[in-house]
Amino acid sequence: MKKYLVIVLVLSITSLNAQNKEGNVGVKAGLNFSKLSGAKEADLSTRVSFNVGLMLETELSNHIAFQPEVLFSSQGSNEVLGSTDIEYRLNYLNLPLLLKFNLSEVITFDAGPQLGILISARESNTSIHDSDIKTIFKDTDYGLVFGLSSKFDNGLNLSIRYNLGLQNIRNTNYSSSNDNKLKNSVFQLSLGYYFNKKNK
Numbered sequence: 679m680k681k682y683l684v685i686v687l688v689l690s691i692t693s694l695n696a697q698n699k700e701g702n703v704g705v706k707a708g709l710n711f712s713k714l715s716g717a718k719e720a721d722l723s724t725r726v727s728f729n730v731g732l733m734l735e736t737e738l739s740n741h742i743a744f745q746p747e748v749l750f751s752s753q754g755s756n757e758v759l760g761s762t763d764i765e766y767r768l769n770y771l772n773l774p775l776l777l778k779f780n781l782s783e784v785i786t787f788d789a790g791p792q793l794g795i796l797i798s799a800r801e802s803n804t805s806i807h808d809s810d811i812k813t814i815f816k817d818t819d820y821g822l823v824f825g826l827s828s829k830f831d832n833g834l835n836l837s838i839r840y841n842l843g844l845q846n847i848r849n850t851n852y853s854s855s856n857d858n859k860l861k862n863s864v865f866q867l868s869l870g871y872y873f874n875k876k877n878k
Contacts, residue, residue, distance in 0.1 A: 701874075702735040704835060708868030712753040714766065716846070716859045725765065727752035729866055735778070743778040745788070750797075751841075753864055764803040768815065768862075770794040772841075774823045784828045792841060794819035794862070815847050819862055835870035 707730040714722050731749030738744055754766040776790040796819070799812040825839025843862030 702872040703874065704733045704735065704833075704870050704872040706731060706733055706747075706749075706835065706837070706868045706870030708837075708866060710751060710753060711865040711867075712755065713863045714755040714768075714847075714860045715843075715863045716861045722755040722757050725754045725756050725767075727754070727767075729772075729868060731772075733870060735872065738777075741780045743786070745776045745778055747772070747774050747776070749774070751794075751864070751866075753862055754799075762803050762805060764801060766799070766801055766811070768799045768847075769797045770819065770862075771797055774841075776823060778827070781826075784830060786827050786829075787824075788827050788837070788839065789822070789824040792821050792823045794821070794843075796847075814849055815860075816845070816849055819843055819845050819847050821845070821862065825866075829872065833872045833874075835868075835872060837866070837868045837870065839866050839868075840864070841866065 707728065710727045710729050711724050712727065713724045729749050729751040731747055733745055733747040735743050735745045749772040751770045751772045752767065753770060754768040757764040757766070772792055772794045774790055774792040776788045778786040778788045780786055796812065796815055796817050799810070799815050800808055801811045802808045821841055821843040823839055823841050825837060827835060827837035829835045841862065841864040845861065846859040847862060848858055848860045
């Protein structure tokens with residue numbers, strides 16, 4: 679089901695660009711510095727992983743643009759329990775809808791809502807090589823995205839942003855305690871390329 683959803687989203691972005699000659703289709707990839715926040719009893723630390731996806735930038739005016747994206751984002755956290763190192767890998771299909779405000783000719787402030795669809799969740803440690811923990815987490819997440827980006831004449835795009843999760847992603851069927859609430863917190867650094875190479 680999720681494979682079909684990805685295909686539909688990719689085709690939708692391609693279709694939007696075909697209908698709007700002013701749109702700039704691009705690809706992007708970069709690093710994630712993610713952490714699950716909110717767990718009072720767990721000592722969770724940052725997990726370094728990656729993001730990759732598509733973006734479509736459309737000018738709304740001389741100073742504002744709209745940019746929806748479809749991103750595969752590998753998130754989660756690390757944890758140390760005694761002598762055991764644990765890695766929690768939560769893979770999302772993220773759908774940010776961003777407004778981009780010009781701060782200069784090449785720099786924009788980007789902000790907007792984001793929907794996240796959980797694709798998979800796994801735990802690995804020195805005792806259990808790999809286990810599926812997807813049922814512990816909710817199927818969707820939502821939050822806010824904000825950051826800065828720059829676009830150059832050659833089509834390259836550099837962005838740094840913070841994804842602030844607003845929902846407790848822990849499945850309440852497993853725990854209803856406030857001490858066990860978990861929220862996504864992700865810093866992203868990405869390099870992208872717009873095929874149309876159109877500068878604002």
